[in-house]
Amino acid sequence: MQELSYQDWKSRAAQLSFRGQAFIDGKFVDARSGRTFDSINPATGEVLTAVAECASADIDLAVAAGRRAFEDGRWSRMAPGDRKTVLLKLAELIRTNLEEMALLDSLDMGKLVTDAATIDAPGSAHFFQWYAEAIDKLYDEVAPTGPGDLALVRRVPVGVVGAVVPWNFPLDMATWKAAAALAAGNSVVLKPAEQSPLSALRLAELATEAGIPDGVFNVVPGFGETAGKALGLHMDVDCLAFTGSTATGKMFMQYSGQSNLKQVWPETGGKSPNIVFADCEDLDAAADMAAFGIFFNQGEVCSANSRLYVERSIKDAFVEKLIARARAMQPGDPLDPASKMGAIVDERQTQAIMRFVEAGQATAKLVTGGERVRIDGKGCFVQPTIFDDVRQDDPLAKDEIFGPVLSVLPFDSEAEAVSMANDSIYGLAASVWTDNLSRACRVSENLHVGTVSVNTVDALSAQTPFGGMKQSGFGRDLSLHSLDKYTALKTTWIKYKT
Incomplete structure (x- = not known):
């Protein structure tokens, strides 16, 4: 990326348009209630745009879209090499739109645009590329058995993954969850932090451009106590990946017990x-x-x-x-x-x-x-x-x-x-x-x-x-180990004549 001056960045910021609607089933849509909240630039106090305030009805729509996509196999049963091609294209689209992605995070939550442009946005592209390249290099297992038995142990996608991410690294945290979950073949319903939803909404648009089918990647902005809680309590979400405060992580674990015992993977507070x-x-x-x-x-x-x-x-x-x-x-x-x-x-x-x-x-x-x-x-x-x-x-x-x-x-x-x-x-x-x-x-x-x-x-x-460890949670992002939370072990035992 070329080195830009202060005036260059200000000029590019002035030309930006913002996506404020939710992204559900391949389309930008208003919240069912019609309610919105303001996305505010903390460096100036100026309102950037109105953002759809999603709640339980919108979560229902997004999860249903994700479930339909998962069950009909448009992504979950796509050949690994084809999923790889799509995610590699998404990585390239992030690089192509790197300045815009950096500006969205900088304007939305106040981080230095130079950091967003040299660390966050390139990192997001890198992580999508890394997981894409891993897709067709992960092997299943054959368990040791006696004659006449063949035991296959496969890693299969869990289904619909809810992801709730914080505001400090909006694009990167969305990527850490979504890249691995999508690589494994899941559908994703992402709730970005209400303070910083703009880069996640643009990422959804780029994902569709890259070829991710409708319904596979949904973004539902809203508040934690409404949209986040609805995702945590949803009976048709199979896994909830969360990064944020320890107190909120504990609430998501309670929501799991109150609903369908969905897996919850918290990465929470720290005092390093x-x-x-x-x-x-x-x-x-x-x-x-x-x-x-x-x-x-x-x-x-x-x-x-x-x-x-x-x-x-x-x-x-x-x-x-x-x-x-x-x-x-x-x-x-x-x-x-x-x-x-x-x-x-x-x-x-x-x-x-x-x-x-x-x-x-x-x-x-x-x-x-x-x-x-x-x-x-x-x-x-x-x-x-x-x-x-x-x-x-x-x-x-x-x-x-x-x-x-x-x-x-x-x-x-x-x-x-x-x-x-x-x-x-x-x-x-x-x-x-x-x-x-x-x-x-x-x-x-x-x-x-x-x-x-x-x-x-x-x-x-x-x-x-x-x-x-401890109250920093037990979820793990990055590396092949993060795929553990987005896949389930499935054994197929076959008896055959010797």
Whole structure:
């Protein structure tokens, strides 16, 4: 992609048109109720478009469309190579429309358009391509049996998959669920977050252009307490994949028990620790990545490295490095390539972050940031904020803030660092900085999290599973392992004459 200027991005944003209707059975349609809600640009407060406010009646229509498509086999029984061709085309269409997809997420939820254009949108295309290429390379099994018996173990699509995704990475999170579910042959009903539905609706349009049959991929924008709940309780949804808060993940598991015992795969909250030992030789690199790990995407990352544990002997010097980096990462217009941080997703989230900051000033040492700012008198922006000398039991160190707020805590020994890092209800991710290989392996083994990144932060790829432990949930996205939740094992046992 060519490098665009601030004026280029603003010009392209001004020319955008937005799809606000739901996408059900291959068509854009209004909500049955006729109700809409506003999609608001958090950087300016301006209304982008009215979006269909789907509820249970719309969920019924989308699930029914998905079921018809699944049962008649237009996608579920399509030859693997043909499904592969369609998803590869979708990946290319995302790349062709990369600037538009990046702008939709930037305008809708405030992320830097340069990040959306170089990370999110290309990542979405990559994940669709990766799962497409896996489709015709997955083999079934023949179980060991005696003479006269042939036992075939096949992975079959589960049916209709409901996917409920968050607002922090709207396109990527939709892709993480949909790419794997579609690759396995399922129909999908996707509910994007009400704060950021626009890229998912455009993705549905591109999916149809790529050749995904009508009814196979449906997008139903709406609110969690109506559309999300209806999807969770639906008797004809076979699997519900969810990324979002722990509290909401627990509700979806309750909905399963109250309905048809559908599979629920939650990937929920996080409060990821980042442990820096004094034997880390490149403290500048560690400081760079520590800042990235909490301030990237305005800290609105479930696996954000929001708890920083630094060995006491280097703590003060390391904090000074972080302060310098934070001061160089001030928020600005998300469309300006010179901006280092974008806007917080909406007013509600901004106020929630500021409540943590205000309370933290009475319990810890604020060393930089801590202010809400406006750009040209508008918007939801929060400075990169660092608290030092935070107590382990402080809400700053315990609760998921989901904003650009870092808590620094000192430690004196490896055992203490591991104990403090594990002292959390969450277990999504962790980072460890050390040049001692034995320590890296030992600490990684003892951290109760889904991913440990050594001498980096938040490492992920299409080849490796992403998900957590404890109250971070047990769902896994990415890698071939994610197909486990979108397929069922089916045994066919054949007796034959020998």
